[in-house]
Each structure stands twice: as C-alpha cells, then as structure tokens.
Amino acid sequence: MDEMQILVPVAVKSKLTEQLKATLLAEIEQNLKRVDHDMSQLDFEANGKLAEQAKINVQAVAPLRAQYEAQKVQMQQMKDKFLADKDHLERLTIGAELNRAPMNRLVTIHIGDDMNELLDGEILVEDGKIVEFRN
Structure with a gap:
C-alpha cells in the first residue's frame, strides 16, 4: 500500500x-432574551413548587430550593458568557x-x-x- x-x-x-457582525449580535441578543425568559420561568415555577412543597413536607423545601438555585446559577453563567461574547464582538474591528x-x-x-x-x-x-x- x-x-x-x-x-x-x-x-x-x-x-x-458589517453584515456578519449584525447577524452575530442579533443571535446573541436572541440568546440573551431566551435566557432571561427561562430564568423568569424558573423563578415562577420555583415559587409555586416551593410553596406547594412547604405545605406537604417542610424538610423537602431546602433541597428543592438548592436545586432551583443551582439551575439559576447555571443560567446566570450562560447569560454572563453571552454578555461577554457581545462585548467582545462589539469591540472587534x-x-x-x-x-x-x-x-x-x-x-x-x-x-x-x-x-x-x-x-x-x-x-x-x-x-x-x-x-x-x-x-
């Protein structure tokens, strides 16, 4: 062989x-809106489930709250990354x-x-x- x-x-x-920059910035903005929406949805869902769980079993509230907080931290990290990407892209010539x-x-x-x-x-x-x- x-x-x-x-x-x-x-x-x-x-x-x-200019065209690519505008397209990429629009994608980042869309991702930021999606993350903000998901964070709001998570807060709404968490408040309802935590209140419901508090009526059933108070001991189960703390682990459930920790789970929601971990998800929220993860979403905030995604948002921070998108904001950093946006800032970097805006600075590029x-x-x-x-x-x-x-x-x-x-x-x-x-x-x-x-x-x-x-x-x-x-x-x-x-x-x-x-x-x-x-x-």
Whole structure:
C-alpha cells in the first residue's frame, strides 16, 4: 500500500463584515432574551413548587430550593458568557478574523509526505463566500 486517504481537519475563519457582525449580535441578543425568559420561568415555577412543597413536607423545601438555585446559577453563567461574547464582538474591528467550526477534507497521503504541511490548511470566508485558501 503506497497511499492512503484520510480526513484532515481544516480551520475555517470568517472575515468580520458589517453584515456578519449584525447577524452575530442579533443571535446573541436572541440568546440573551431566551435566557432571561427561562430564568423568569424558573423563578415562577420555583415559587409555586416551593410553596406547594412547604405545605406537604417542610424538610423537602431546602433541597428543592438548592436545586432551583443551582439551575439559576447555571443560567446566570450562560447569560454572563453571552454578555461577554457581545462585548467582545462589539469591540472587534471590521476585517478581523473569527474562528468558526472546523471542517474536514479528504487527503491522499503517501509515504514520505510532510504531515505538518498536510495539517496546516485554513479557509477564509467573507459574507458566506470562500475568498482564500491558506497553508
């Protein structure tokens, strides 16, 4: 066997344009609204269930409250991450390159090929169109 075909990861970067920035900011805003809604829903649900549980078994209220608080902390961490992402994106200048999800490419390799060279591929995208291949 003189050759083999393998999948090699390729880094994908997007050039930040006004359009991409607006799209990403809109996605972040939508995620923030969803988290806020989920947090409000959790508070409403928790208050009702805690009051109901207090009537049935007072000892069970503390673990239930701790469970709701843990969920609330997790949601707050998500919200904080989205806010940090929004702040970071707002500070980026147009033309900056953003790392996106990597892709795979099929490569035929031979004995003696330089693996470092094969693993060094990159694709640059601008407004959804491939504008450059880099090695």
